[in-house]
Amino acid sequence: MSQKWASVKEESEAFEAEIKEIEAWWQTDRQKHIKRPYTAKSIAALRNIGMKIDYPSSAMGRKLWKIMREHSDKGTYELTFGTTEPLIAKEMAKSMQTIYVSGALCGLSQAAWPGADHADYPADLVPSVVKRIFNTQLWHDQRQTQMRMRYNEHDRQSLECLDYFLPIIADGDMGFGTLTGCMKMVRSFVDAGVAMIHIDDLALGLKRFTNGEGRTIVPTSEYLARSTTARMTFDVLGVDTMLLCRCDSDHAEFITSVIDPRDHGYVLGATREVEAFGEAVEKAKVEGKDYLSVKAEWKGRAGVMTFDEAMKSVASEEQYLEYVSGVAGQVVPLQRRRVMAREALGKDVFFDWELPRLPLGQYMWQWSTKAVIDRAVLAAPLGDVTWNKQDMRDFHTEVRKVYPDRLFAFGFTGAYDFIKAGYTQEEVETFPQDIAKMGVVWQVQPIWATQGLSLHAKQFAEKFKKEGIAGHMRDVAAPSIAGMATDKYGKPTARGDHLADAFFDVVAGVDIAEVVQ
Known part of the structure; x- marks a missing residue:
């Protein structure tokens, strides 16, 4: 039986060297802005020491980081769109700097059983699409190089010379469940050659947008655990792959758990003693009533609001100010809020966040820009870029108060009507340039297809x-033929016929020959 180490001392020396290497890497310009909740020693212990793998994903991450930093310095931006099709990705190299792979698009066009954007496709689906596109980039670069090397320097000046290696940004959705599930998904993305992924705070299995209700999010602690898992996996693999922190808590209507005190200020409760919402829903089913109407009626009857709003509704201005002074800017659990309210009022405030729970168990949630900002600020140290929201002025300003040099990303949607939202045509025309000045360096239309x-x-x-x-x-x-590069036989070079011929020639020992014009 062969031994990995000649001695325990040699093993210890290799382990200490790995720790120092990680610590030095974390101080590089690419990594120094990231704040980890773990040590280099804990990461070294998770590595395959003695087996270094140079992942292309790392090089692509560094390339993307450079692109984004240059845009930030110049106040410019990259505007791209989403695709799952390698042939389209190939054409994007002529105009774009990056490619986006949307989970929604993959679910519609690549899943064995297509469907709407519920993130219910296999966890390796989006990484597999990234892999196909990255392999296509490799192939086009290979056939371009082989073609160009058959011409002299003078003739090569008129030949195609594209950088096909556009960094790929991909949708990691909600990390696909457990910590280990998230870790395996992230590894799949790294293996595929991705440059950056984003992971959000939506609840697995509760992603639905068609019944008139808002999103369901997970507790802040679970969202941060997902982001930490992605960063940990990058560190274990030793890659400079980028992490985009995406908070989808804007317009969220529900949260799966109240385990995290940081969420308590936004959880809704009943302020009047009524039957549970779940009971009202079951009764409405029997009576054949519309669900959304029943929900609206019940919320009004129950006096649904946050605890702070409940306190304000029964307190004098002086009492409320006394209460707020102890809550503002602090993480205050509901139990402590109750005590503080009692001290200010001299009596208890009726508030029950169990009564509004949905039949599937979610608690009702009051979204606000501040709620999104809270999460974005907490997640920022783990990632490289923050996903901006539509109402971005306050969001951007508050995040940059904490992280002045923060990079942002923004996703356009095909359904959003800027004019109806109050923008003038001139403002729509200059919108990408205007938000670029705010640090929104990467902008995408995710589901163009x-x-x-x-x-x-x-x-x-x-x-x-x-x-x-x-x-x-x-x-x-x-038109296609007119704008297409062809070889001496008139065949499109993009088809790579010459590359297949080159493989046969190399195997046969025939050296590359210069094309005579």
Whole structure:
């Protein structure tokens, strides 16, 4: 039986060297802004010491970091869109700096059983799409290099010379459950060559947007555990892969648990003694009443509000100010809030957050910009970039008060109507530039394919049916051929026919030969 170490002393020396290497790495420009809740020693103990793997994901992470820092310094931005299709990703290299892989798109176009954005597809689905796109980048770079090396320096000046290695940013959704499940998903992304992933604070299995209700989020502690798990996994693998901290608690209506005191100020409770909401829902089913109407009626009847609002509703201005002075800016559990309210009022405030719980167990939640800011600030030290929200002025200002040099990302949606939201046409035109000045260096239309690609396919199908191959030749083939790089036989170089020939030549011992124009 072979031994890994010749002696225990040698093992200890290797372990100490690993710790020092990690500590030095954490002080590099790429890593020094990250604050970890664990030590280099604990990470070293989780590594395969003596087996170093150089993941392409790390190089792509460093490349993306450089792109974002340069945009931040210049007040500029990268604007990109989402795709799951390698052929589209290949074309993006001509205009974009990055590629986005959306979980929603993967669920619609790549899952064996497609569906809406419920994050209910296999945990390795999005990493597998990233892998296909990254492999495509490798292949296009390979066939471009082989083609270019067949020409002299003068002729190469007129040939395609694209950087196909656009950093890929991918959707890690909610980390897919348990800590170990999240860790395995993150490893899959690193293996696939991703440059950055984002993980949010939504509740697994409760992602639904079609019944008129808002999101369900997890406690702050669970969200931070997900983010910590991603950072820990990057550290164990020794990669500079980036982490985008995304808080989806804006417009959240429910939370799965009240275990974390940091969430208590936003949890809603009944301020009147009524039947439990779950009982009202069951009764409404029997009577055939509309669920959303029943919920609205019950909330009004129960006097649903936060504890602070409940206190304010029964206190004098002086009493409330006394109470607020002890709560503001502090993490105060509900039990302590009750005591403070009793001391100020001389009596208890009726507040029951169990009565409003949903049939599936969630507590009702009062979202606000401050609630999102609270989470964003707590998660920021673990990540590299913060996902901005639509109402971003206050959000951006408050986060940058704590982290002045923070980088931000922003996702546009196809359904958001800027004009109806109060923007002028001129403001829409300059919106990407305006938010770039606030540090929003990466901007994305995540699910372009559900509108753009579908629209183009629909228009082509209608025209193809009407005009046949003649229309295709005129509107598709001719423009495509005119702008396409070809080899000496007129074949598109993007098809890589010459690369296959090169493989045969190398195996046969035939050296690369210069193309004579």
